Amino acid sequence: MKGLIRYHVLFVIKLAAREVQIAGIIPEPHGEWMKQIGRNLTDCIDGFLKDHGDLIHDQGSCFTKEFREILKATDLKTIRLPRRSANLNSFAERWVKTIKENCLNRMILIGENSMRSAVENFVEHYNTKRAHQSLGNKMIKPRIEKMPPEGKILRDPRLGGMLNYYHRKAA
Numbered sequence: 001m002k003g004l005i006r007y008h009v010l011f012v013i014k015l016a017a018r019e020v021q022i023a024g025i026i027p028e029p030h031g032e033w034m035k036q037i038g039r040n041l042t043d044c045i046d047g048f049l050k051d052h053g054d055l056i057h058d059q060g061s062c063f064t065k066e067f068r069e070i071l072k073a074t075d076l077k078t079i080r081l082p083r084r085s086a087n088l089n090s091f092a093e094r095w096v097k098t099i100k101e102n103c104l105n106r107m108i109l110i111g112e113n114s115m116r117s118a119v120e121n122f123v124e125h126y127n128t129k130r131a132h133q134s135l136g137n138k139m140i141k142p143r144i145e146k147m148p149p150e151g152k153i154l155r156d157p158r159l160g161g162m163l164n165y166y167h168r169k170a171a
Contacts, residue, residue, distance in 0.1 A: 007115055008062070010037060011123075012048055012055075013091055018132055019140050020095060020123050021048045025116055029062035038070035049076055059083050098126070106162060121158050129156065129165035 010023040023037050041049040049055060055071055056079045057063050068078045081088050103122040109115045131137045151168040158164070 034067040042074040
């Protein structure tokens with residue numbers, strides 16, 4: 001493909017924990033790809049949605065009947081939101097706004113690899129090094145449970161310093 005290419009990023013959020021996972025990135029989603037995504041998400045060993053009861057999604061044509069049947073086979077209930085109901089999908093809408101404002105709108109992405117790298121780096125930062133107000137300003141999956149009270153403050157930059165995480169060096 002040549003020229004400007006739009007990519008679709010399929011993501012899943014565990015609402016209680018606010019944890020985000022990228023299920024896939026593709027220029028144009030199609031049925032076979034979505035079936036594989038469904039199998040990946042519900043994998044009995046390391047599927048992001050294993051042991052969960054519901055998947056809320058919009059009316060997008062990518063959420064095919066076959067995709068929903070794969071989820072249903074693992075006792076995962078799919079809930080399709082009504083058209084034009086952004087308020088019912090506020091967590092997803094907010095995450096899209098966050099990644100656009102803090103990452104994608106501030107970069108010039110050249111090709112699929114740079115897009116994947118940016119999105120994956122942002123998700124890693126979002127899940128492990130970003131405080132979330134809805135969680136009492138705690139991180140979703142902190143690498144360190146308790147920060148040392150003293151020590152040199154270090155900076156952990158991502159994406160060329162666009163995303164930063166500051167922490168104290170462990171003694």
